[in-house]
Amino acid sequence: MRIIAETVALHARYHLTVVPPLPESRQREAVVLGDERFKVLAEQVDRRVRLGQPLMQETINRLNSAEQEGPGPATGEESGYNSQRARKNPNAASGGVDLEQTPPASAKAARGNPTFPKVTSRANAAPDDELNPRVTQEPDPTSATARLEAARETPLPKWRLILSVFLPFAAGYYLSFLFRTINASISPFLASDFGLGAAETGLLASVYFLVFAGAQIPIGVLLDRYGPRRVQSVLLVIAVGGTSLFGNADSFAELLVGRAMIGLGVAASLMAGLKAIVMWFPRNRVAFVNGGMIMLGSLGAVTATAPTDWLLTWCGWRSLFELLTIATLAVAGLIYFAVPESNEGPKRSVPSGKSLTLRSIFSDPRFLRIAPLSATCIGSSWAMHSLWAASWLADVEGFDRQGVINQLFTMAIGISLGALLLGTLADRLRKRGISTEALLAVCGALFMLAELALIMRVPLPSILPWSIVSVVGAATVLSYAIIADYFPVEIAARANGALNLLHFGWAFAVQYGIGLIVNQWAPQDGHYPLDAYQTAFGFSLALQFAALSWFAVPWLRSFVRFIFVPADGRAVLAPAVVAEESVLEPSQGIEW
Structure with a gap:
C-alpha cells in the first residue's frame, strides 16, 4: 500500500508539473470535470x-x-x-x-481537450528528473543507434562482469589507496635517507592530494568522452613512471615529482570504477557493487601497514617501489585488455534543458551546503590517517615501531569495514525516513569528538578515537549517494568530481598545514612535543566545527519554526497545524 500510495502521489505531481496553470475563470470547470472523472475511475x-x-x-x-x-x-x-x-x-x-x-x-x-490546454514543449516542465520522463522522440528500432543501444543493454554473464569489470577496477582503486597511505610507513626511512623535517615530510605526502584534486574535473570529462577503460589504463602508465622515479630518486625534488606523478596516475581510480559499474552492472545492484569496490580498495590501507613494514625490513623502500612499479603496470594492462569496450550511445540531454556546466554545480545551494562538511571531515581524515597518525602515536603516545604499525593496521581494517557499514546503515536508515545527510552530520560530529578527545588527552585507549578518525574517511559512500540525489545522471559524474576536488584539496591543505604548524616547535630527542600537535589539530577542528554549523543552519531554522510558531502575536511551543479542509477538499480551495 505504501508503494501504491507513493506511485500515485508521484504520478499526480507529474501531471501538476507538466500541465500549464489554468486561469481563474476556468478553474471551477476543471474541478467539476476532475470530480466527474474521479467518480468514473472509482466505479471502474x-x-x-x-x-x-x-x-x-x-x-x-x-x-x-x-x-x-x-x-x-x-x-x-x-x-x-x-x-x-x-x-x-x-x-x-x-x-x-x-x-x-x-x-x-x-x-x-x-x-x-476543452478544459486543459495541450502541452507542446518542455518549457513548463520542472527540472525534476524523478518526475519528468524522457519525452524525446524514440529512435527507429532499425537504426544504427537503436541497435547500438540494444547491444549495450544486453547483460554480460555475472562471472564475466566480476572478472573483467569489477576486479580490474577494484585492483586500480586498491593501488590508489595503497599509494595514498604508504607514506606513514616509509616516511621514517625517507627522513633518515634525505634528512627531511616535518614540513618537507608533510609536503611530500600532501603533493599526492594536490595533484589528485586538480585532476578530478578534467578526468570527469575524459571519462564521459572516452570511457573508463582507456582513461584508467593510460593514467596508470603515468603512475608507473612516477613509481619508478620515486624508487630511484636521489634528491627531494625527484621524490616530489615522482609522488606527484603517482597522484596523477591513480587520480581516476575511484571515478573510473564507479563509472564502469554504472555502465555494466544492473541498476538495482549498483549501490551494493560500489560498496564492495570501496571495501576491497580500502584493503590497500591495510597493505600499507604490517605487510609493507615486513617488505621494508626484507628488501628496503627502493626495492618495494620496484615491486609496486611492476604491479601498477600489470593492473594497467589488465584494465586495458580485460575490460570490454563500452557501446554507449550519445548522451542525452537533461530533461529540464539546463546546461551541464561546472558553474551549475558549484552554484547549487545544496552542493554549497554539503561540500564544506564533507571536505573538512573526509579530507582531514585522509590527511591524518595517511601521515600524522603515525607521528602522533610515536611522538605523543610513545609507541615503538611495531606498536605504530599494529595500530595503523587496526585503523586500516576500520576504514575498510567502515565503507560497508556506512553504506548498509544509510540504506536501512533511509527506509525508516532518516536522510543520508543526517547520517553524514552524525559522522562529522563523531569525528570532531574523536579529535577533541585526542587534543584534550582524554584517558581513553588511543585506538578508539583513531579508529573513529579512520572510519570517517569511508564516509565518501554517504557523500556520493547524496550527490547522486542532487543532480541528474548526465551531470552526476562531474558533480562527484567536483566534490572529490574539494576532498583531496582539503586533504592537501591539512596534511601540509599540520606539517608547517608542527615544524614551528623544535623536536626533543627526535620527537615533536604535544603542544605542536594540539595546536595543529585544534586549528583543523575549528574549521570543521564551522562547516558543521553551516551545514546545520537549515535544520536549526526548521527547528525554530517548529518550536516557535506565532499565534495572535504570541510564541507557542507547538508545531504548525494545517487545516484539513484545505488539503482534503480541493473544491473548497480553487487556487491550485
Missing part, C-alpha cells in the same frame, strides 16, 4: 476488483488478438477498437468520461 476500479478482470491482462489479451488478426485498413483497427469500446461502455459513444481505455492518439488530437 471497484467493478474490476469485484470481477477479477485486471486492466493489465485485458490489455495484453487485446494486443495479442490484434497481432493474430493483423492490421486492417488505414483506420480499421481503430474502428474495431472504438466499436468494442462503445459496446463495453455506452458513455464513451455519447462523449462521457472513460478511463478504462485510452483513445488512439489521432482521435485524441482531433477531439482536443
Whole structure:
C-alpha cells in the first residue's frame, strides 16, 4: 500500500508539473470535470476488483488478438477498437468520461481537450528528473543507434562482469589507496635517507592530494568522452613512471615529482570504477557493487601497514617501489585488455534543458551546503590517517615501531569495514525516513569528538578515537549517494568530481598545514612535543566545527519554526497545524 500510495502521489505531481496553470475563470470547470472523472475511475476500479478482470491482462489479451488478426485498413483497427469500446461502455459513444481505455492518439488530437490546454514543449516542465520522463522522440528500432543501444543493454554473464569489470577496477582503486597511505610507513626511512623535517615530510605526502584534486574535473570529462577503460589504463602508465622515479630518486625534488606523478596516475581510480559499474552492472545492484569496490580498495590501507613494514625490513623502500612499479603496470594492462569496450550511445540531454556546466554545480545551494562538511571531515581524515597518525602515536603516545604499525593496521581494517557499514546503515536508515545527510552530520560530529578527545588527552585507549578518525574517511559512500540525489545522471559524474576536488584539496591543505604548524616547535630527542600537535589539530577542528554549523543552519531554522510558531502575536511551543479542509477538499480551495 505504501508503494501504491507513493506511485500515485508521484504520478499526480507529474501531471501538476507538466500541465500549464489554468486561469481563474476556468478553474471551477476543471474541478467539476476532475470530480466527474474521479467518480468514473472509482466505479471502474471497484467493478474490476469485484470481477477479477485486471486492466493489465485485458490489455495484453487485446494486443495479442490484434497481432493474430493483423492490421486492417488505414483506420480499421481503430474502428474495431472504438466499436468494442462503445459496446463495453455506452458513455464513451455519447462523449462521457472513460478511463478504462485510452483513445488512439489521432482521435485524441482531433477531439482536443476543452478544459486543459495541450502541452507542446518542455518549457513548463520542472527540472525534476524523478518526475519528468524522457519525452524525446524514440529512435527507429532499425537504426544504427537503436541497435547500438540494444547491444549495450544486453547483460554480460555475472562471472564475466566480476572478472573483467569489477576486479580490474577494484585492483586500480586498491593501488590508489595503497599509494595514498604508504607514506606513514616509509616516511621514517625517507627522513633518515634525505634528512627531511616535518614540513618537507608533510609536503611530500600532501603533493599526492594536490595533484589528485586538480585532476578530478578534467578526468570527469575524459571519462564521459572516452570511457573508463582507456582513461584508467593510460593514467596508470603515468603512475608507473612516477613509481619508478620515486624508487630511484636521489634528491627531494625527484621524490616530489615522482609522488606527484603517482597522484596523477591513480587520480581516476575511484571515478573510473564507479563509472564502469554504472555502465555494466544492473541498476538495482549498483549501490551494493560500489560498496564492495570501496571495501576491497580500502584493503590497500591495510597493505600499507604490517605487510609493507615486513617488505621494508626484507628488501628496503627502493626495492618495494620496484615491486609496486611492476604491479601498477600489470593492473594497467589488465584494465586495458580485460575490460570490454563500452557501446554507449550519445548522451542525452537533461530533461529540464539546463546546461551541464561546472558553474551549475558549484552554484547549487545544496552542493554549497554539503561540500564544506564533507571536505573538512573526509579530507582531514585522509590527511591524518595517511601521515600524522603515525607521528602522533610515536611522538605523543610513545609507541615503538611495531606498536605504530599494529595500530595503523587496526585503523586500516576500520576504514575498510567502515565503507560497508556506512553504506548498509544509510540504506536501512533511509527506509525508516532518516536522510543520508543526517547520517553524514552524525559522522562529522563523531569525528570532531574523536579529535577533541585526542587534543584534550582524554584517558581513553588511543585506538578508539583513531579508529573513529579512520572510519570517517569511508564516509565518501554517504557523500556520493547524496550527490547522486542532487543532480541528474548526465551531470552526476562531474558533480562527484567536483566534490572529490574539494576532498583531496582539503586533504592537501591539512596534511601540509599540520606539517608547517608542527615544524614551528623544535623536536626533543627526535620527537615533536604535544603542544605542536594540539595546536595543529585544534586549528583543523575549528574549521570543521564551522562547516558543521553551516551545514546545520537549515535544520536549526526548521527547528525554530517548529518550536516557535506565532499565534495572535504570541510564541507557542507547538508545531504548525494545517487545516484539513484545505488539503482534503480541493473544491473548497480553487487556487491550485
